[in-house]
Amino acid sequence: MTKVGLGIAVGCAVASSVIAAVMVGRRVRSRRRWWKVVKVVDEFEENAVTSVGRLRQVVDAMAVEMHAGLASEGGSKLKMLLTFVDNLPDGTESGTYYALHVGGTNFRILRIQLGGQRSILGHDVERKPIPQHLMTSTSEELFDFIALSLKEFVEQKGNNLQIPQVRGKDIGLTFSFPVKQTSVSSGTLIKWTKGFAIEDMVEKDVVHCLQKALARRGLDMNVAALVNDSVGTLALGHFYDKDTVAAVVIGTGTNACYFERADAVIKCQGLLTTSGGMVINMEWGNFWSSHLPRTSYDIDLDAESQNPNDQGFEKMISGMYLGDIVRRVIHKISLESDIFGPVSSKLSARFALSTPLLAAMHEDDSPDLKEVARILEETLDIHDVSLKVRKLVVKVCDVVTRRAARLAAAGIVGILKKIGRDGTGGITSGRTKGGKSGKMRRTVVAVEGGLYTSYTMFREYLNEAVAEILGEEIAPYVILKVMEDGSGIGSAMLAAANSARSVDTVQVL
Numbered sequence: 001m002t003k004v005g006l007g008i009a010v011g012c013a014v015a016s017s018v019i020a021a022v023m024v025g026r027r028v029r030s031r032r033r034w035w036k037v038v039k040v041v042d043e044f045e046e047n048a049v050t051s052v053g054r055l056r057q058v059v060d061a062m063a064v065e066m067h068a069g070l071a072s073e074g075g076s077k078l079k080m081l082l083t084f085v086d087n088l089p090d091g092t093e094s095g096t097y098y099a100l101h102v103g104g105t106n107f108r109i110l111r112i113q114l115g116g117q118r119s120i121l122g123h124d125v126e127r128k129p130i131p132q133h134l135m136t137s138t139s140e141e142l143f144d145f146i147a148l149s150l151k152e153f154v155e156q157k158g159n160n161l162q163i164p165q166v167r168g169k170d171i172g173l174t175f176s177f178p179v180k181q182t183s184v185s186s187g188t189l190i191k192w193t194k195g196f197a198i199e200d201m202v203e204k205d206v207v208h209c210l211q212k213a214l215a216r217r218g219l220d221m222n223v224a225a226l227v228n229d230s231v232g233t234l235a236l237g238h239f240y241d242k243d244t245v246a247a248v249v250i251g252t253g254t255n256a257c258y259f260e261r262a263d264a265v266i267k268c269q270g271l272l273t274t275s276g277g278m279v280i281n282m283e284w285g286n287f288w289s290s291h292l293p294r295t296s297y298d299i300d301l302d303a304e305s306q307n308p309n310d311q312g313f314e315k316m317i318s319g320m321y322l323g324d325i326v327r328r329v330i331h332k333i334s335l336e337s338d339i340f341g342p343v344s345s346k347l348s349a350r351f352a353l354s355t356p357l358l359a360a361m362h363e364d365d366s367p368d369l370k371e372v373a374r375i376l377e378e379t380l381d382i383h384d385v386s387l388k389v390r391k392l393v394v395k396v397c398d399v400v401t402r403r404a405a406r407l408a409a410a411g412i413v414g415i416l417k418k419i420g421r422d423g424t425g426g427i428t429s430g431r432t433k434g435g436k437s438g439k440m441r442r443t444v445v446a447v448e449g450g451l452y453t454s455y456t457m458f459r460e461y462l463n464e465a466v467a468e469i470l471g472e473e474i475a476p477y478v479i480l481k482v483m484e485d486g487s488g489i490g491s492a493m494l495a496a497a498n499s500a501r502s503v504d505t506v507q508v509l
Contacts, residue, residue, distance in 0.1 A: 033337040040333050041392060045399050047295040050406040052468050054291060058407060059422075059469060061289035062414025066282070071266045077312075079283040082265065083231055083257070084184040086273035089239040089493040091118030097499070098154075098169060098221065099492035100146065100210075103176035103229075104194045105130055107146065109153045110488045114496055118240055124157045125488065139201040143213035151217050170224040170499040172491030174232055175206050181281075184498055187226050225494035229448070230257040231279055233486025235494045237446025241481065244444040246415050249486075250408055251449030254318040256284045258415050284411060285314030292316060293403060297328040304350065313411070317404040319451045323355040329396045330380070339389050344381040353379055359455045362397035369394065398457075405458045409465035412445055416478065423474030440477040448483045 069080030099110040106129050113122035128149050134142050150171075178190040186207050192198065201209065207223045214221055227235070234247035234257055246258035260280045262271045271278070292312070301324060302308055302315055315321045331347040334340045346352050357375050364371035369390040376382040376393065385393075416422040421443045452459050467475040483490075 033339065036336045037333050037339055037392065040329070040336055041396060041399075044295060044297070044329055044396070048293050048399050048403045050293060050403050050410075050465070054293065055406060055410040055413075055465060055469050057291040058289060058410035059414045059417055061291055062284075062287060062411055063417040065287060065289070066414070066418045069282075070260070070264055070280070073267055075267075077286045077288050079281070079286070080267075081281040081283060082181060082268060082271075083227065083279045083281050084181055085225070085227065085231060085235075085279040085494065085498075086184075086262075086275045086277060087497050088259070088279070089235050089497045090242060091239055092116055093239075093493065093496035095496065095499075096169065097172065097492040097496045098150070099172040099174065099488050099495065100150065101174040101176070101488050101491065102146065103174065103487070105132075105135070107149075108488055109150055110485075110492055111153070111157055112489055112492045114493070120489075123489070124153075125485075126153050126157070135196045135198070137198060139198055139204060139209050140213070142198060142201075143209050144216065146210065147213035147217040147219060150214070150221075151219055154219070169221045170495040171221050172225040172227065172232075172493070172495035173207065173210060173223050174227055174229060174487045174491040176229060176487070179206060179226070179228075181226065184494075185223055185226055222499075223495075224498045225491060227491050227494055228255070228257075228281060229487040230255040231281060232488070232490030232494065233446050233448045233483050234258070234279060234490070235497070236483045236486040236490035237444060237481060239490075239493050241444050243442045243479075244446050244481070245419060245421065246412070247446040247448070247483070247486065248408070248412060248452075249449045250318065250447065250451045252319045254285050254314050254408070254449070256282045256411065256415060258282070258419060260419065282415075285311045285318070287313040287411065292407065297325050297332075300328060301325060313407070317408045317411075319355040319449075321355075322400050322404055322451075323353040323358040324351050325400050326358050326393075326396055327351075327353040327380070329400075330393065333392075340376075340382045340385065346379070346381045355451070355455075358397050358400070359457070361394060362401055362457055363455075364394065401455070401458050402461050404451075405461035406465040409462045410469065412466060412480075413469045415445075416443060421478070422470060423477075440474065442477055442479070444479045444481055446483045446486065447480050448486045453482050453484075 065076045065078045066080065069076035069078040093114045094116040096111065096113050099112070101108040101110070106127055109126045109128070111122075111124045112120055115121040130142075130145070134145055175187075177193055177196070179187040180190055181187040182205075186205050188203050188205055189201055191202060207226050210223055230247050230249045233249055234244065237244035237247055246256065248254070248256045257279055259277050261277050262273045265271050265278065265280070294316070298316060301321060302312065305315070327347065330340070334343045334347055357379055361372045361375055368387055372390040372393055373385060376385055376390075413422055417424065421441065423440060452462065463480060466478065466480065470478060
């Protein structure tokens with residue numbers, strides 16, 4: 001070989017070695033970046049773990065807090081509010097009833113025809129936006145608008161029904177704002193939320209304001225029940241199934257209620273009801289326990305929220321927040337590595353990723369996860385993400401959803417434990433008379449809210465966790481039943497259940 005040839009050969013060898021070294025270096029750096037990403041996700045998953053043992057600790061904590069909230073005002077994070085509802089629909093109701101659901105920038109009007117034998121013969125509903133100027137005007141103007149809308153609904157949907165023909169008809173009012181209930185059909189507004197700011201309404205009786213507006217519009221109708229969403233869901237569940245003892249709403253927000261013995265409400269000694277019990281509005285979104293698997297992302301979300309140190313349980317399980325937790329994890333990953341490319345400014349925007357989009361990514365079953373790629377690009381401005389990274393995003397969605405669903409399940413079992421329906425205490429815990437060999441009582445929990453009804457993975461994780469916590473002996477006796485529009489139909493049914501009363505069936509001595 002000539003000197004020239006030898007030089008070329010050596011040069012090629014050196015070049016090859018350099019190229020190989022560069023490639024190896026890139027692979028090493030790529031692996032290091034990926035390990036950083038995996039570490040972020042693994043740490044998050046570890047801190048968010050919901051083992052059956054931990055869930056049972058949450059169950060116990062929920063039951064303890066329920067006892068404390070019933071014992072004294074301010075004794076627990078759970079408010080455990082009296083609803084004065086002691087008589088739930090049982091399916092024998094008949095006749096035509098109306099409902100109004102005032103819960104935000106829209107309100108709904110409903111009319112249902114009940115035929116007895118747990119049957120609904122007819123159901124009409126109309127949704128109307130509340131003009132923005134009325135959200136900050138006066139109570140008279142707001143309720144005049146609502147009364148006029150009801151009058152128009154009666155005339156249009158009543159099959160030529162004339163206004164005099166609705167005389168004495170009963171209405172259920174679902175008012176989704178903080179209210180201090182004073183009877184089944186009265187309660188004072190504590191404060192406005194959701195953009196409303198009508199100053200002359202605060203500390204006024206909501207039902208009284210509506211009744212005056214109905215009278216001004218010539219509607220001789222009676223508001224027979226004032227309820228919130230979860231109580232309406234319980235009413236609807238009990239109408240269809242007498243074994244329904246509790247209700248949970250898991251949607252944008254979350255809450256729960258259940259039927260409690262009157263003598264268990266220690267903070268209201270002397271409470272007497274005809275039925276011997278009363279529906280308790282837990283306001284369970286504010287539940288907190290050191291056993292809840294809180295992560296750094298939850299801490300940051302809470303600190304940046306409008307209500308720090310408040311609604312801790314809700315911030316871990318409800319649709320308002322789950323998408324934002326996923327966004328925060330993705331943002332952390334993008335700061336640790338360049339697998340998402342340049343850091344998108346949208347990753348810093350609170351609530352940029354909604355929970356419906358989280359669900360769409362989580363349930364993307366296409367081979368190349370096209371929906372995940374589309375949402376990352378259109379919502380978070382993250383482009384050209386590899387399939388491996390898309391799978392990682394799906395895993396983050398799974399961790400967040402699984403934790404939320406399993407914690408909600410623990411909350412449900414906590415309610416059952418408090419009322420003796422979880423099977424842990426023999427005769428006192430859900431068994432019919434006859435000793436330990438007695439048959440377990442069937443227990444139904446009504447569930448409403450888009451997170452449970454529309455998000456398949458969330459629903460499956462929740463159902464699975466309830467069964468795991470209860471165990472194979474007890475789980476078959478506990479049924480979760482989906483309810484639709486408890487906040488509307490259930491409210492009208494409560495009006496029906498309370499319409500025939502001539503005296504108040506709840507007394508505080």
